[in-house]
Amino acid sequence: MEWETVIGLEIHCQLATDSKIFSGSSTAFGSEPNSQASAVDIALPGVLPVMNLDAARMAVKFGLAVDATINERSVFARKNYFYPDLPKGYQISQFEEPIVTEGRLSITVDDKDKVIGITRAHLEEDAGKSLHEGFVDETGIDLNRAGTPLIEIVSEPDMRSAAEAVAYMRKIHALVRYLEISDGNMQEGSFRCDANVSIRPKGEKELGTRAEIKNINSFRFVEKAINHEVERQIDILEDGGEVVQETRLYDANKDETRSMRSKEDAHDYRYFPDPDLPPMILSKEFIEEVKESLPELPEAKRERFMEQYELDEKDAAALTATRETAAYFEKTVEACNGDAKTSANWINGELASYLNRNNVELEDSPVNPKALGGLIERINDKTISNKIGKTVFESMWKNGSSADDVIEQQGLKQITDSGAIEKIVDDVLASNADQAQQYRDGNEKVFGFLVGQVMQASKGKANPAQVNELLKAKLS
Template sequence: MNSNYEIVVGLEVHAELSTETKIFCGCKNKFGSEVNTNVCPVCMGLPGTLPVLNEQVVEYAIKMGHALNCKINGTTKHDRKNYFYPDLPKAYQISQFDIPLCENGYLDVLVGDNVKRIGVTRIHIEEDAGKLIHDDKMGGTLADYNRCGVPLIEIVSEPDIRSADEAKAYLDTIHTTLLYLGISDAKMQEGSVRCDVNVSVRPAGSQEFGTRVEMKNVNSFSAAHRAITYEAARQIKVLEAGGEILQETRRWDDVKGVNVLLRSKEDAQDYRYFPDPDLLTFTVPQEKIDELKASIPELPVAKTMRYMADYKLSRADSELLALNKNTAGFFEAVIATGKCEPKSVSNWILGDIYKVLNERRCEITDLALTAENLAEMISLIEKKTISNAAGKTVLEVILDADKDPNEIIKEKGLAQVSDTGALNAIVEKVLANNEKAVADFKNGKTNVVGFLVGQCMKESRGKGNPAMLKDMVVAAIESM
C-alpha cells in the first residue's frame, strides 16, 4: 500500500434476526423452506394488508444497541423507503429513517495487539426483501418471497476504519457479538449477515475525507478485506494519475477480484422516505430498556482482554477461547472450580477438546463433559497423580460420560507409580540394559536422558512418574 495515502472505511452491516416469526406478520422466519411457502397476504404485500410489529425484533435490536454502547431511542417510528424492485412486493421497504432505535455507540475491536474504538452511527430495524432466482431456461427471473419480511438490523459504522485489517476485525467482532447475544444465526453462507462497504482515500495527514465509493455485493468478511484492498488501490491509482474519484456505487466481483460501476451519483435514487402511516409511534418503557441492558453478557473483546490480563494467556489463545460463547463459558466454569491452572485448562480446551469439536462439528455444550470432571482430571495431572498421557485416556471417557476421573484411574489402573523403591528397580534395570546411552551421558551427551526416561516409562507400562524417573536416572548415572 502506498504510504502517502490513508484509507477511510465505513461499513453497513445487515444482520437477519433469529426471531420465530417475521417482523410484520406471523409467518415463520425460517431459512431453506420450499419456495413461496412461508408467505401470507401481509408479507406478499397484497392490497389491503397491514403490518403489525413483532416485539421480539425490537428487543433483539435493543440488545445489539446495548452491546454496541448505543443510546436507545425508546420512542420511535417506522418510515417507508420507496423504490421499485421485483423482490420488494409493496414497492417500499419498511425501515427507520430519522429516529433509529439505537444510535451514537461504539465498538472496541482488537487489531494486532491494539484496541481500536470504532464509532457506531446507528442501528435500525427493517424488513428484508425476497429472493430473485435467475433462470435462463424459464426465459426470465423467478421471485421467491419467503425472505420478505424477515427482520433485519442495519448497523452503520462511522468512517473510523483505517485499513482492511481493521474492517475485518470490526466485522468479526460484530459477528461474534450477534452470536453471543443469541439474536442472529449470523450465517454468511445463508446470507443472514451481509455488508456494504464505503471506501475513500486521502493524503496521509489530511483531515478532510476523500470522495467515497460504495461497494455492494460483498458477501463475506474475507471478501470485505479483499474488496477494500482492491478499491483503495484503485482510488490511489486514479489519484496518482491525476484523476478524480467520483461518488458512485460499484459492484464487487469476488471471483474475479475486481469491482465494476453499478451506478453513478446522478442515478442516485430518491427514496422519498416518510413515516409509515400503517404503524404508529411505539414506545419501549425505560424499565424494559434497562432490563435488556442487564441481560447483556460479557462480550468477546472484553473477555479476550480479561483472559490476557487475569490468566496471562496469549492474545491468540484468549481470542480463540472468547470467540465462542459456549467455549468461553465452559472455560470459565473450569477455572471457577479453583482446582487447576488457567494455562492448562486453555491448553486442554484448545488442544484435544477442540479437535473433537471440529471432528464432530458440535459445540462444547453438546458433549457430556462437565467442567467439574475436566477440572479434576487436569488437577490430577498437576498433582502428578497421573501422567499427561493418562490424562488423554481419562478425557476420552469423560467426553461422553459424566464419570469421576478418580474412578476411571482406579478402574484402568492409570495412577502413576511414585514409590521410590519400585522406580529404583526399573531405573537399575534400564541403565543396565543401555550401557551405550549411559556412556554417552557421561561423555556430555546429556540429552539421552529423555531416551532413558522413555525406556523407564515403557518398563513401567506408562505408570511411572516421569519427573521422578528423570531425577532418579540422572542421580543414578552421576553416582556410578
C-alpha cells in the first residue's frame, strides 16, 4: 500500500528577554546550578508570578510576522502535572485563549511553494533541567531554566514529508532570529520541537493515530526522527498492528524513537485559568507600536534584493534565508564597490560550500564580508583571475587572512604585463611548433591546448584575455 505522512510541529522557542517570564531572575545560559532560581522560580510557598512585558511584545512580533491574529485578550492557564523539574507542579501556559492564533508561513521544497498553517502561538514558561550524569540512583535538578519565557508555535498538520517539516522549522528559526525575539540556539535548547507524526493510506481523508516525538533539537534530527517514526508506523500497520497514541523520545545516538514511560499518565492536565494572573489585555495602540517596530521580514527583503541588486529569485531567496546571510551579503556588496552579482555568486557558491563542508555557521566564518569583498575587488581589477580567486579563498579560509595578504605572500598576482606574457607565449609556441602549425592549418581545437600550456607555464597567473589575444596575433 502507498502511505501518506502527516506531520504537525510544535516548536518551543525561548524568547530573548533579560529576565524570566514571571520573575526577575536572569535568563543567561550556563550559570552555576540554581544560582538563577529565585523564590518564584523554585516555587517557595506564598510566591506569585508577575508577567514580563517584553515577553508579550515578542510574542506579538512573531504573530504579526506570520500574518496571524493578535488576540487583545489572552489568558494564562495552569497545566497541572508532577515532574521534578516543574517546581509548582503546574506549568503556566496559555490554553483556551492564546495570544496568537491563525497564522501562516510559506515554505519552498523542491522549487515548490507551500503554505503551512500556524494554528496558534502561546506564551509559557520553560521547565528546569534534570541532570543524570554523575549520579547513580539519583537525578539532580537545576532550576535555572525554570521560568524562561517560551513561545510554543503549533502548526496545522500540513506537512507531508520530513523535508517539508525541516523546511518549515528552518523558516521559523530564521524568522525568530530576523525578529530578534530568540537567539535560536539549538545546542542550548533555545529552539526545539516536538513532532506529531501519523500515516494514512494515500487518498484517505481521516488522520491516522499519531505519535508525538519529544524534544528534537536539530534540523538533522527532525528529519531522521520523522523518517524513522514513519518507518516504524508503516511496519506496524503493514504487520496488521495498530499505532498507539503516545509520547516518544528520539535517541540520536541509536537513531530510534522509544516510548516515554514518564509521560504515561500525564494526559489529564486539568487546565484552568491561573487565578494569580488576570486576563492579559493588549491595547490596539500597543499592537500598532509593535507593528511599527518590526524589522524587514524575509519576504520583503527578498523582493528588495531582487529589485535593488538585480538578483534572480533563487539567489535572492538563498541570501535572505537567514538574517545573518542577508547582512553578510549586504556588507560584502558594500566592500566590493557594489558588485552584487559577484557577491551573490561567491556567497551562494564557494562560501556556502566551505561552510557546509566544514560544518561552520556563517557567524563563525573565518572569511568575513569585508575580506570577501576585498577578494572580489581583486578579481574585478584583474589583479587575479577568477580561478586564482578560488585558491586565494582557500587560503583566506584556512588562515583568516585578507585577499591582498594571500596574493602578496604567494605571489599570485596576475601577470598583465604584455611583454612578460609575450615571452611565455613565444616560449610555448617554440616548444610546441607542431601544434602551432596544426592551428595554422585550420585545426582550431588546438588553440585551447596552447592557451592551457601558456597558463600552466605562468602558473595560472597570466591574464587569460591577454593570453588569448596575443596567441591569436602570433598565430595569424
